[in-house]
Amino acid sequence: MxxxxxxxxxxxxxxxxxxxxxxxxxxxxxxxxxxxxxxxxxxxxxxxxxxxxxxxxxxxxxxxxxxxxxxxxxxxxxxxxxxxxxxxxxxxxxxxxxxxxxxxxxxxxxxxxxxxxxxxxxxxxxxxxxxxxxxxxxxxxxxxxxxPLVFQTAWRAAISQAKIRPGEDVLILGASGGVSSAAIQIAQLAGARVFTTTSSADKVEKAKQLGADFCLNRNEGDYWAEISRLTNGRGVDVVLESVGAATWMKSLQSLAKGGRLVTIGRTTGRMVEMDVRLVFWSHLKILGSTMSNRKEFADVMKLVFEGKLKxxxxxxxxxxxxxxxxxxxxxxxxxxxxxxxxxx
Ligand SMILES: NC(=O)c1ccc[n+]([C@@H]2O[C@H](COP(=O)([O-])OP(=O)(O)OC[C@H]3O[C@@H](n4cnc5c(N)ncnc54)[C@H](OP(=O)(O)O)[C@@H]3O)[C@@H](O)[C@H]2O)c1
Ligand SMILES: [Zn+2]
The missing domain is CATH 3.90.180.10 (Medium-chain alcohol dehydrogenases, catalytic domain)
Incomplete structure (x- = not known):
């Protein structure tokens, strides 16, 4: 063959x-x-x-x-x-x-x-x-x-690990990525307000068509400052972090007090720098997530086959x-x- x-x-x-x-x-x-x-x-x-x-x-x-x-x-x-x-x-x-x-x-x-x-x-x-x-x-x-791979990964990270709830603010990095383009839809379906980052003007438009409420071009200005402004200085409840070294500290800084960061990848490197004071002082939770179990896979595929996730x-x-x-x-x-x- x-x-x-x-x-x-x-x-x-x-x-x-x-x-x-x-x-x-x-x-x-x-x-x-x-x-x-x-x-x-x-x-x-x-x-x-x-x-x-x-x-x-x-x-x-x-x-x-x-x-x-x-x-x-x-x-x-x-x-x-x-x-x-x-x-x-x-x-x-x-x-x-x-x-x-x-x-x-x-x-x-x-x-x-x-x-x-x-x-x-x-x-x-x-x-x-x-x-x-x-x-x-x-x-x-x-x-x-x-x-199969990206939707099960995004589902476990967003629903089982981050436990996104209606009304929460969620930041998903790299809108154009396979996992992130699934996660944007899942977070929307869960009732969250979705913030995302991407790398060009045409990708910004596509991310919005997919359901992102805000899409920030990471090559134009400081998206972390923009998220702070858009949330009146509060920060987001959840960050889905797949980029790794290049964004890790900004992801932590984007979180509101008590916020949850779910790490699922390391596109730009797996060794990260972290200010632990930020973690303990803001009561942050760092969660890991990989792929999904069979129940989660069946759950997310049902929504795909029903046309609720595309x-x-x-x-x-x-x-x-x-x-x-x-x-x-x-x-x-x-x-x-x-x-x-x-x-x-
Ligand atoms: N834990 C698991 O089970 C699991 C499963 C699948 C994937 N992963 C991991 O998750 C990550 C994404 O996988 P994928 O298949 O979805 O990848 P992908 O389709 O290649 O997407 C990666 C996206 O990351 C963004 N990105 C790249 N460099 C960046 C930077 N310096 N700053 C900010 N954003 C950056 C880009 O999006 P923009 O151009 O839109 O910014 C890119 O499209 C990988 O690290 C992968 O290994 C983990
Ligand atoms: Zn086993």
């Missing part, structure tokens, strides 16, 4: 199309013929390396997968050949103390399809039946591939042009999800 592989870690020029062995589904797995695969920032991290344990080169990433079932293992009961599906990219053991408590994304051996094992940037992938969810006919494969697609590339898709992601030009499409 064809796959979008890299033989060496590095920048997008390392991406190429190559033939790799087609996987065979185990007894509890289905073979999915991939129709579309969404890129995430983590595809760049995986490409740049270093490799996660157990992922020898050549490797192919891809965690957001939509396709059709091509074959089923003997023990698969809920799906059959021809079913349209999306894949939950979470990998977990199912038996550790956290899995037993229903907290799969806290699993002791937690992994992600496309990072821990080769992903959906290939014509086929074998996945456990428990990872599959039916994709309604009303959704295209591209829309299906724009959702996939945000930036662009669609044929898989032969996957390198250009990676280049667009690396340049930060996108608003929403970049999708790689397999015409098969």
């Amino acid at each position: 064809k796959a979008v592989v890299f033989y060496k870690h590095g920048e997008p020029e390392k991406i190429q199309i190559a033939d790799v062995p087609q996987p065979k589904p185990a007894h509890n797995q289905a073979l999915v013929q991939v129709k579309a695969c969404g890129l995430n920032y983590f595809d760049l991290q995986v490409l740049r390396g270093p490799a996660a344990e157990g992922s020898p080169l050549p490797f192919w990433s891809g965690g957001d997968i939509a396709g059709v079932i091509a074959e089923t293992g003997a023990d698969v009961t809920r799906f059959k050949t021809g079913d349209r599906v999306i894949v939950n990219p979470s990998l977990y053991c199912g038996t550790c103390e956290f899995c037993r408590a229903g907290e799969e994304s806290m699993c002791e051996t937690y992994g992600i399809i496309g990072d821990t094992i080769p992903g959906g940037l290939a014509e086929y992938i074998a996945v456990d039946e428990s990872s599959l969810m039916r994709l309604p006919q009303t959704f295209s494969f591209e829309e299906g591939a724009a959702v 996939p945000v697609i930036d662009s669609v590339y044929p898989f032969e042009q996957a390198r250009a898709a990676f280049e667009r992601l690396a340049a930060g030009k996108q608003f929403g999800k970049i999708i790689v499409k397999f015409d098969q």
Whole structure:
């Protein structure tokens, strides 16, 4: 089968199309013929390396997968050949103390399809039946591939961890990011007033169309001062922080007393500087969040399939042009999800 592989870690020029062995589904797995695969920032991290344990080169990433079932293992009961599906990219053991408590994304051996094992940037992938969810006919494969990883991440961070309530003020950094464009919609649905930052005038407009009440261009002036002004010096109740080193202190400074910061990423670096006095004096709460458990995934997908949350697609590339898709992601030009499409 064809796959979008890299033989060496590095920048997008390392991406190429190559033939790799087609996987065979185990007894509890289905073979999915991939129709579309969404890129995430983590595809760049995986490409740049270093490799996660157990992922020898050549490797192919891809965690957001939509396709059709091509074959089923003997023990698969809920799906059959021809079913349209999306894949939950979470990998977990199912038996550790956290899995037993229903907290799969806290699993002791937690992994992600496309990072821990080769992903959906290939014509086929074998996945456990428990990872599959039916994709309604009303959704295209591209829309299906724009959702699973980012919406579950944004949902757990905003709803389960930050516990956003109606009337609260929420700051979401990097409006154009996959997770953030999902989070803007989720925070709106939860009844919050949404502040967001982005990097250009056209992205400001798109963020407002998505439902942001205020969108501040981070390249024009000090957004932290602007948030202070817009909240009459109070600050926001919640910050969803995915940027890391470049914004960490400003995120803390943007919070009202008792505010909650949920950290979900580190696009600009994972080592941050922090004034602890600000944290204890303002009674701030710092919470971590990664992906979601199965219940949260089902909850957010229900809202997507009901049309209350919408996939945000930036662009669609044929898989032969996957390198250009990676280049667009690396340049930060996108608003929403970049999708790689397999015409098969
Ligand atoms: N914990 C988890 O489960 C989980 C899951 C998914 C992703 N993540 C992490 O979350 C982060 C975002 O992922 P993603 O896939 O949504 O990424 P993405 O689509 O690449 O978006 C990242 C966005 O961050 C913004 N940004 C970049 N540099 C910035 C800076 N210096 N200051 C402020 N904003 C900046 C940009 O938005 P603007 O141009 O609009 O400013 C960019 O579009 C990554 O670090 C990723 O590893 C974590
Ligand atoms: Zn586990």
